[in-house]
Every structure is written in structure tokens, then in C-alpha cells.
Amino acid sequence: MPGAAIEIEKLSKEYPYGFLHLKKKRSLEDLSMQVQSDEVFGFLGPNGAGKSTTIKLLMRLIFPSSGTARILGKSIEDVSMHQDIGYLPEQPYFYDYLTATELLEYFARFHKLSETDRHERVQKMLKKVGLETAKKIQLRKYSKGMLQRVGLAQAILHDPQVVVLDEPMSGLDPLGRREVRDIILELKKEGRTVLFSTHILSDAEMLCDRVGVIVGGKLRGVGTPGEMVGMESQGMEVFFELHGSGQAFPLLSRATNTGERYRVEVAEAELYAALDELKSAGARILSVTQLKPTLEEFFMNLVDADRAQANAVDVSGK
Amino acid sequence: MKTRAAGAWLLSMLLVAGFMGVWQLQMKIDAQQKATRVELDELAIGSPKVIKAMSLEYTPLVAAMYWTRAVQYYGEKHRLRLSNLDLLWPSLDIATTLDPQLLPAYHFGSTFLGEKAPAGAGRPDLAVALLERGLKANPDEWRMYYDLGYVYYFDMHDYKKASEAFAEGAKNPKAYIWMRVLAAKIAGEGESPETSYFLWQQVYNTTTDELIRQNAQNHLVLMKAQLDMKEIDRVADEYEKQTGHRATRISELVQAGLLKGAPRDPDGYPYVLGEGGKAELHLDSPLLEKMILENRK
Amino acid sequence: MKNVWVVATNTFREAVRDRVLYNLVFFALLMMGAAILVGQISIGIEQSVIVSLGLTAISVIGIFIAVFIGVGLVSKEMDKRTLYALLAKPVERWQFLLGKFAGLVVTLTVNTAAMTVGLYLALSMVKHPLTRSDWYLVVAVYLILLKLALIVALAMLFSCFTSPFLAILFTVGLYIAGLFAQELRTMRAVTIAPSTMRMFRGISYLLPNFENFNVMGAVAHGRGVPGMLVLQNTGYAVLYGAMVMALAAMIFSRKNLK
Numbered sequence: 001m002p003g004a005a006i007e008i009e010k011l012s013k014e015y016p017y018g019f020l021h022l023k024k025k026r027s028l029e030d031l032s033m034q035v036q037s038d039e040v041f042g043f044l045g046p047n048g049a050g051k052s053t054t055i056k057l058l059m060r061l062i063f064p065s066s067g068t069a070r071i072l073g074k075s076i077e078d079v080s081m082h083q084d085i086g087y088l089p090e091q092p093y094f095y096d097y098l099t100a101t102e103l104l105e106y107f108a109r110f111h112k113l114s115e116t117d118r119h120e121r122v123q124k125m126l127k128k129v130g131l132e133t134a135k136k137i138q139l140r141k142y143s144k145g146m147l148q149r150v151g152l153a154q155a156i157l158h159d160p161q162v163v164v165l166d167e168p169m170s171g172l173d174p175l176g177r178r179e180v181r182d183i184i185l186e187l188k189k190e191g192r193t194v195l196f197s198t199h200i201l202s203d204a205e206m207l208c209d210r211v212g213v214i215v216g217g218k219l220r221g222v223g224t225p226g227e228m229v230g231m232e233s234q235g236m237e238v239f240f241e242l243h244g245s246g247q248a249f250p251l252l253s254r255a256t257n258t259g260e261r262y263r264v265e266v267a268e269a270e271l272y273a274a275l276d277e278l279k280s281a282g283a284r285i286l287s288v289t290q291l292k293p294t295l296e297e298f299f300m301n302l303v304d305a306d307r308a309q310a311n312a313v314d315v316s317g318k
Numbered sequence: 319m320k321t322r323a324a325g326a327w328l329l330s331m332l333l334v335a336g337f338m339g340v341w342q343l344q345m346k347i348d349a350q351q352k353a354t355r356v357e358l359d360e361l362a363i364g365s366p367k368v369i370k371a372m373s374l375e376y377t378p379l380v381a382a383m384y385w386t387r388a389v390q391y392y393g394e395k396h397r398l399r400l401s402n403l404d405l406l407w408p409s410l411d412i413a414t415t416l417d418p419q420l421l422p423a424y425h426f427g428s429t430f431l432g433e434k435a436p437a438g439a440g441r442p443d444l445a446v447a448l449l450e451r452g453l454k455a456n457p458d459e460w461r462m463y464y465d466l467g468y469v470y471y472f473d474m475h476d477y478k479k480a481s482e483a484f485a486e487g488a489k490n491p492k493a494y495i496w497m498r499v500l501a502a503k504i505a506g507e508g509e510s511p512e513t514s515y516f517l518w519q520q521v522y523n524t525t526t527d528e529l530i531r532q533n534a535q536n537h538l539v540l541m542k543a544q545l546d547m548k549e550i551d552r553v554a555d556e557y558e559k560q561t562g563h564r565a566t567r568i569s570e571l572v573q574a575g576l577l578k579g580a581p582r583d584p585d586g587y588p589y590v591l592g593e594g595g596k597a598e599l600h601l602d603s604p605l606l607e608k609m610i611l612e613n614r615k
Numbered sequence: 616m617k618n619v620w621v622v623a624t625n626t627f628r629e630a631v632r633d634r635v636l637y638n639l640v641f642f643a644l645l646m647m648g649a650a651i652l653v654g655q656i657s658i659g660i661e662q663s664v665i666v667s668l669g670l671t672a673i674s675v676i677g678i679f680i681a682v683f684i685g686v687g688l689v690s691k692e693m694d695k696r697t698l699y700a701l702l703a704k705p706v707e708r709w710q711f712l713l714g715k716f717a718g719l720v721v722t723l724t725v726n727t728a729a730m731t732v733g734l735y736l737a738l739s740m741v742k743h744p745l746t747r748s749d750w751y752l753v754v755a756v757y758l759i760l761l762k763l764a765l766i767v768a769l770a771m772l773f774s775c776f777t778s779p780f781l782a783i784l785f786t787v788g789l790y791i792a793g794l795f796a797q798e799l800r801t802m803r804a805v806t807i808a809p810s811t812m813r814m815f816r817g818i819s820y821l822l823p824n825f826e827n828f829n830v831m832g833a834v835a836h837g838r839g840v841p842g843m844l845v846l847q848n849t850g851y852a853v854l855y856g857a858m859v860m861a862l863a864a865m866i867f868s869r870k871n872l873k
Contacts, residue, residue: 059703062871079707087703093695095625097632109621110704154700374794375674375829379667386656386664419836422659526659 005162005193006035006058011067013053027053029217030067035195037161040188042208043197046303050217051197052090055166059087071162083111086155090166092147096140100131100150103139104157111158125153130179145176152183163187165196169203181207201296213299216306236271238264239286240278249281265291363408366415373416381417384409388423392430393529401436407444414448418455422527424448428465429530432473436611437533442473463487464497468517471504481505494520515541539584540612543605546581550589550597553577564595618710619717626688626718635684635722638676642730645672646737653741661741666835669734670755673727677763678790680723685770686782688715693872702872709864716771716860720764727763731756748837754845755834761852762828766790768859769823775867793825823855 013028028050035041043051056062058069060076074081094103104122113121126135129149134142139150148168155163168184169177184207187194198204204211205225212222240262242252251274255264262283266274271288278285373380388409395403410427413420430438432445446469453462463486470480485501487493496516503513518541521534550568553576557565560574568591571577580588587603599606630636649668653661689712692698701711734752739745769789773782799819802812827848830840 056872059699061699061702063869079705082703082705085703087700089696089699089703091696092700093697094700095629095697097629106621106625107700107704110618110706151700371795374791375826375831376667376671378663378831378835379671382660382664382667385660390656417832417835419832420660420663 003037004034005037006041006069006071006195008033008054008058008069009067011054011057011069012065013050013057013062014065027217028057031214031219033212033219033222035193036210037193038188038191039209040184040194040207041196042204042211043195043214044199044201044204044211044299045197045214046199049214051199051214052166053217054214055087055164055195055197058164059085083158084160085162085164086158086160088148088151088155088163088165088168091170092151094139094147094150094154097138099136099138100126100142100153101135103150104154107154108157113158121157121159125157129153129183144171145173148172148176148180152180156187160192162193162195165194167198168196169198169200177203201299213302215302220302234291235265235267237287237289237291238266238271238274238278239288240264240283241286242281242283249277251277252281261286363405363412366412369412370416377416381413381420381423384413384416385420385423388413389426389529392426396437396529399436403430403435403439406439407431407441407448410448414451418451421452421456421459421461424452424459424462425465425525426527426530428469429533432469433533434473434611437536442469445469445473458490460487460490460493463490464494467497467500468521471509471517472514475509477504477508496520511541511545515545536608540605540608543583543599543609546583547589547597547599550577550581550591554591554595554597558595566591566595616710618706619714622706622711622714623717623721626715627721630684630719630722635680636726636729638680639726639729639733642672642676643733646733650737650740662738662837663835665734665738665741666752667831669730669737670752670759670831670834673730673734673756674759674762676730677723677727677759678766680726681719681763681766682770682783682786682790684722685719685767686774686779686786688719688774689771689867690774690779690782696873698872708868712771712775712864712867713860716767719767723763723767724760727756727760746837748839751834751837751839754840755830758828758830758840758845758848761848762825765823765825765852765856765859768856768863772859772863772866775863775870789823790825793823795826796820796822796824797826824851827851 009032011028011031012026014024014026016022016024027048031050031054043054045051053062057064058071058076060079069076071081072084095106098106101122104125105118108118108122123132126132129152131146131149131153134146139147142150148171152165152168155165165184168180172180181203184194184196196207208225210222210224213220241260242262243260251264251266252262255262257263264274268290275285275288369380370377388406391409392403392406395401406427410423410431413423414427427448428445431448432438432440432442434440446466449462449466449469452459453466456462463483467480467483467487470476470483481501481504484497484504488498488501500513500516503510507513515538518534518537522531522538525531525534550571553571554565557571557574557576565571565574568577568580568589572580582588583599583603583605585603585605587600587605589597590600592598599609646665646669649665653664692701698711702708731753735745735749738749738752742749766786770782770786773785777785796819799815799822802815807815830844833840
């Protein structure tokens with residue numbers, strides 16, 4: 001389906017705080033962006049940047065101070081739109097006196113499903129997220145990972161076109177993270193739109209068609225992970241081993257080491273010359289890899305820049 | 319495992335010992351408090367209006383509690399032969415303020431507020447006030463007039479009002495039939511032994527309250543003794559007429575054939591002839607004390 | 616409207632699994648004890664005591680449940696964030712609120728009905744053949760239930776915009792104030808200015824007049840209650856309750872969740 005699944009226009013959120021609620025804190029400022037249908041979009045940002053705020057605004061858990069948004073063409077104020085979207089809250093907590101089956105059945109009742117259809121889907125979902133054996137146990141006995149899986153199940157139970165996940169991998173062990181990742185990829189294959197927020201950059205790099213970076217309540221950039229960091233290679237990284245204290249050679253001075261293992265960065269053009277130098281020095285080459293900028297660096301730069309600006313603002317007293 | 323079981327045993331024993339200690343201490347505290355407490359009355363008495371307000375919407379239950387307390391208070395005082403019934407009226411006042419339809423409270427209250435000490439509080443005025451409140455809240459209760467008649471007749475000796483009360487109550491078709499007749503009799507004669515005896519008989523036969531029934535019984539017994547002694551006096555007068563001198567012993571009257579054997583009072587003690595040849599109760603008879611109290615005005 | 620029913624049934628299920636109904640055990644013990652004791656202590660008012668005690672217990676236990684669980688209906692979901700996933704479903708906030716209300720009222724009805732059965736059992740132990748006048752009890756219990764429903768509505772309203780502790784305080788406070796509303800209206804004191812009197816009267820009409828629902832005095836002494844009173848009280852509870860819930864729905868619909 002072509003077109004934007006999620007459209008956000010100048011969405012802002014302010015919180016009054018302080019004595020008599022006179023001061024205002026802006027947790028989101030003029031956010032404008034779009035998520036295309038059948039793409040996986042990652043919302044990146046440090047904690048408190050505004051990712052959760054945006055998602056909660058979309059889900060109508062909180063109300064915008066200004067701006068609008070639409071999902072699948074319907075305004076976020078239209079509750080019927082929720083028929084076609086699935087949501088996994090951050091650190092989900094469900095009614096602990098219910099079993100997984102009961103919870104899914106309960107949530108499914110709000111959708112337009114026949115009774116047999118409902119039962120079928122619930123069982124299918126439980127199987128899909130690997131909770132079939134635990135389905136009759138009360139949720140209060142579930143581990144965090146199991147709760148996350150229940151959360152995913154209830155989010156996609158009704159076959160929604162758009163799936164919104166708030167920090168779906170937080171608190172999971174690597175195995176759990178992989179499972180979630182696989183499910184997201186499956187959703188993508190099924191042609192659904194997935195929007196998820198995370199502060200784990202490697203996940204974003206791996207899964208997302210596009211990412212949006214939010215820092216300090218403002219959108220800093222949207223694009224493919226590659227676009228964000230630039231495609232240029234930054235050189236090559238060489239690991240080598242050197243025994244004994246032979247002659248010093250120029251490359252050595254640029255290298256760092258632990259014991260007899262050394263690491264040195266060279267420009268791509270200089271690679272072969274460097275290798276020759278090492279060979280003559282009697283070093284044993286361990287590995288050669290291309291250095292690519294990571295999202296992390298891009299990210300950290302943004303965060304530092306933002307912090308510097310905030311400090312400047314503080315100092316100026318405004 | 320063994321140490322856990324041992325630990326459990328130790329804990330249980332400690333708990334048992336602890337509770338025994340607590341029990342002992344509590345008994346000591348109770349005794350200590352009894353020693354320091356002057357009045358054994360503390361019935362959480364306060365202003366009826368305040369207590370009504372504090373009872374929120376649960377007034378009938380609180381009324382029942384105060385009523386129960388009132389009865390127990392009376393019973394306890396009665397058992398211990400204490401005559402201070404100061405708290406009887408306040409308890410009944412609160413109970414009937416909280417629940418004006420608490421009929422047994424009016425009946426009980428009118429009896430024991432009106433009675434002279436030690437059987438009652440000796441406050442017939444309060445009894446009348448109680449009954450008038452009861453009539454205001456329960457205009458259809460002819461029994462209140464019945465009780466009112468008793469109070470006026472026995473405790474206040476106001477025969478006009480007594481007659482009026484019985485007459486008023488008799489207007490209710492559900493009332494005792496004799497009330498109208500008695501109203502007339504009292505209006506005409508005032509107090510008379512037959513009337514008094516009849517009235518106490520009525521209470522004795524119809525009341526369901528044990529304490530009230532016992533009270534009526536006491537009165538009946540005393541009246542019987544008085545009637546007996548009146549009869550003995552009549553016989554003694556007869557003897558004097560016949561012999562010209564006053565008998566000094568009952569046996570003389572028996573020998574003269576005027577009495578069929580030494581008569582005994584309701585408690586089983588024989589009557590004696592006292593000063594001036596008048597019949598008197600035996601010194602050992604428990605009725606003597608009661609008679610003295612009764613005749614005290 | 617189906618959504619309301621879905622939420623209501625789940626709320627009932629939650630109450631049952633939270634062992635709310637265990638209070639019935641306490642109530643049963645209380646009534647048994649009372650039935651046994653009352654013969655020994657009270658004089659001439661066994662029936663009145665059982666009925667008053669039973670109705671008092673039904674009322675007090677009911678109020679406890681209505682206030683504490685009523686406040687928790689919304690605040691627990693907000694605190695624990697169980698609400699978040701639910702509101703992402705196609706369900707309106709007012710439907711959620713109404714469903715919670717209905718669920719607790721159903722729970723209270725079941726609870727109260729069970730207690731009424733217990734009350735009748737205790738009564739029959741004390742007074743053997745139950746006469747026609749004993750059926751008036753059901754009317755008293757029905758009115759108590761109306762009162763409880765209104766209290767639930769108030770509890771929910773307060774919990775929508777204050778902390779659970781304050782909500783409990785306000786609800787209980789309003790209950791007590793509501794009991795004295797009638798007094799406020801009929802107050803006569805020389806020292807009060809007429810304008811103040813008018814203000815008191817106005818307030819007394821605005822307060823929920825909980826004394827309306829109290830027929831314990833009549834029923835304890837075996838007297839009936841006029842049908843018109845029952846009808847009027849039903850109307851009052853429905854109307855007042857609807858207003859409270861509408862206000863709650865309005866507030867809750869605009870609330871930013873944490």
C-alpha cells in the first residue's frame with residue numbers, strides 16, 4: 001500500500017511544572033515526519049528524548065499541546081482507527097490475575113472478531129510468541145521476557161496494519177532480543193508498518209529501513225541508517241602481532257598495543273604500503289577490517305552538541 | 319531438616335509461654351484497674367444528640383446496644399444489691415432517642431425508673447417523661463398508657479391521672495378490656511388493696527421480662543403478707559372481743575379455734591404477734607426487710 | 616456498549632480473584648455469633664437486633680468495598696499502567712470507566728445478595744416462622760445497594776483526579792456529609808443569617824442525601840416502606856450517579872496519563 005501510514009505534523013507537548021505550574025517543560029517540539037507503509041521505522045534517542053512521548057501521543061494516552069497526526073489516514077482522535085493498529089507499551093504490565101490466554105481473549109473482545117475466529121487467533125499468537133506451554137499460568141508468575149512476548153502477542157493479535165512498539169527489546173537477554181527481532185522482521189515481510197523506539201543503536205541499524213533521531217525533544221534527522229552516518233569509509237583497521245623488540249618502524253609509533261598485540265589505523269589508499277612495512281618488520285598480521293562510522297558516533301555527537309547548547313542556555317540564564 | 323523442626327518447636331513453646339505471660343499480666347492489670355476505679359459505671363454516656371449524630375445511619379443498632387447495656391446495668395446493680403441507679407435514665411434516654419420505636423425500653427424503663435429504691439431509681443417523673451416520649455413516637459401503643467397508669471397509681475399516688483391514663487389506653491380496641499373498668503374504679507376509690515393486687519397480678523401474668531415479673535412477684539408477696547396480717551389482726555380483735563384481753567401469741571388464737579394452725583408468710587416463716595397484739599412478720603423472715611423498705615415513703 | 620460489558624465482566628472476574636468475596640466468611644461468622652448470643656443478652660428485641668446488626672454489617676462492609684475498591688478501579692490501572700495496552704484498543708475512555716463501574720456494582724450486588732441470605736438464615740434461627748413482614752428486609756437491602764452504587768461513582772470520580780489516599784478521604788467525607796444533609800436543611804438557629812441559611816439549604820440539596828436510603832428503623836421493627844419511596848430513591852440514585860459518572864468521564868477523557 002503506497003503512501004504514508006503515519007503522518008505527524010508539528011506535534012508538540014508541553015508539561016507545566018514547578019510552583020503553581022507556571023513553568024513549562026517542552027518534552028516534544030514541533031515534530032514533523034512520516035512513516036511509509038510497509039517500512040520499519042526506528043525512533044532513536046537517549047532516555048527522555050521524547051520517543052515515548054511521541055508514541056504515547058500517537059496512541060492518545062497523552063494529548064498534544066499543538067499539532068496533529070494521522071494514522072492510516074484517520075486522525076489520532078478517532079478511536080475506531082485503533083482497530084488497525086497494535087501497540088506494545090514500554091515495560092508492559094498486564095493484569096497479573098489473568099492467564100496469557102485470558103488476557104489475549106479479553107483484549108481480543110474489543111475487536112470485531114467472531115468467537116471462533118478469536119479463539120483461533122489467540123492460540124495462533126500464543127504459539128507464535130512461544131508461550132504455548134505457559135498459556136494457562138497467571139501472568140503474575142511470568143518473567144519479564146515472557147511479559148514482553150505477551151505484549152507482542154496482544155499487539156498483533158488482530159492483524160493490524162500498523163504496529164507501534166515502545167522499547168520492545170529493553171530488559172531482554174540476547175536470546176529474547178533476537179526473538180523480538182525475528183518477529184519484527186516477520187511483520188515486515190507480511191507487509192505491515194512497524195514503528196519502534198529504542199536506544200539500542202545496533203538493533204536500529206540492523207532492522208530499520210529508516211531511522212529518526214530525537215534528542216532533547218527535537219527531531220534531528222531522518223533517513224536510512226547509512227544516510228545518517230555517511231557512506232564513506234574512514235579507513236582500515238589492522239591488528240598485528242610483534243615479538244621481541246626489533247627495529248622501530250614508522251607505523252609502530254601510530255599503533256596502540258596490549259602486550260604483543262597491536263592495532264593501527266591507516267587510510268585505505270595506504271593499506272598495501274602499510275602491510276609491506278609490517279611484513280618487513282616481521283609482524284604477523286592478525287586481521288584487516290574496514291572502519292565504518294557507526295550510528296553510535298553520529299548519535300553521540302548529536303547528544304554532546306545538544307548538551308553543550310543546553311549548558312550554554314543555562315549559563316545565559318534563560 | 320532436623321534443626322528446622324527443632325526451631326519450629328522452640329518457637330511454638332516460646333509463643334505459648336509468651337501468651338501465658340500476657341494472660342497473667344492482663345489479670346494483674348484488671349485487678350489493678352478495679353482497685354483504682356471508683357465507680358463501676360462507665361457506659362460511654364454522653365449527650366443523646368451527639369451520640370445520635372455519631373451513629374450516622376446505624377441508630378437502631380446503637381440503640382439496641384445501649385438498651386442491652388441498660389438492662390445489664392440494672393441486673394448487675396440488682397445482683398450486687400447496690401441501690402445507685404443513676405445511669406439508668408441516661409442509658410434509656412439515649413436508647414429511646416436513637417430509636418423511638420424501641421418499645422421494650424419504655425416498658426422496662428417505666429417500671430424501674432418509677433420504683434422506689436432499691437428496686438428502682440425512684441424517679442417516677444422520669445418514667446412519665448419517658449412514656450410521654452414513647453407515646454409521641456408511637457401513638458398507637460396503648461401499652462404506654464397502661465404503663466403510665468401504673469406509674470401514676472403506684473409511684474406517684476396520683477389517682478386522677480392514673481384513671482385518665484387507663485381510660486385513654488382503653489380507647490384502643492386492642493387494649494385490655496379491664497382497663498376501662500379499672501379507670502372508673504380508681505376514679506371513684508383511689509387506692510385500694512384489691513386494685514393494687516389486681517394490677518400486680520396483671521403484670522405478673524402478662525410480662526415477658528423476667529426482671530419485671532420478679533418485681534411484680536415481690537409486690538404480690540408483700541401484699542399477700544399485708545393482707546394476711548390484716549386478717550390476723552381481725553382475728554385478734556375477735557379474740558379480744560371474746561376474751562376481753564389481747565392475745566400475745568399466735569398459739570392462743572389457734573387454741574381458741576380462731577385460726578386453723580399457725581399461719582406462715584409467703585416465705586414460710588410463721589407470723590408473730592408484736593406490740594399491742596398486732597400481727598407482725600417473724601424476725602428471721604426476709605420479707606421483713608422488704609416490708610420496711612416498701613413502707614418507707 | 617459491548618465494550619462496557621467486556622470491561623465489566625473482567626472487573627467482576629478481578630474482584631473475585633482478588634478474594635473480595637472472602638468478606639462473606641467474616642459476615643457469616645458475625646451473623647452466626649449474633650444469632651447465638653442475642654438470645655442470651657437482649658430482652659424482647661432479638662429480631663430487631665439481628666436485623667439491625669445484619670443491615671449495619673451489609674452497609675458497612677459494602678461501603679468499605681465500594682470506597683476502597685472503587686478508588687482502586689481507576690488508580691490501580693493508572694499506577695500499574697495496565698491501562699495503556701487497553702486504551703490502544705478501539706475502546707473509548709468513557710466505556711472503560713462505565714465498564715469498571717458496572718463490574719463493581721455487579722460484584723457488590725452478588726456480595727450483598729449472599730449476605731442477605733445469611734441474614735435471613737440468622738433471623739430464622741432466632742424467630743422461627745418468618746412472617747410476611749420479614750420480607751421488607753429485601754427493600755432495605757435494595758436501598759443499601761443504591762447507596763453503594765452512588766458511593767462507587769463518587770469514589771471513581773475522585774480517583775480520576777486525585778491520589779488514591781485523597782480520593783478515599785473525599786469519598787468517605789462526602790458520605791458522612793451526605794448523611795447530615797437533611798439536618799443541614801432543617802437547621803434552625805437564631806444566630807444564623809437568612810442568607811447563610813439559604814446557602815446551607817442550597818448545599819444540602821447539592822450533597823448526596825445518603826439518609827434517603829436509610830430504612831433500618833422501620834424494617835428493624837417489622838414495618839414496611841412505601842413503594843413510592845423506593846421508586847423515588849431509585850430515580851435519585853440513577854440521576855445523581857449518572858451526573859457523577861458523566862463528570863468523571865469528562866475529566867478522565869482529558870487526562871494525560873503518566
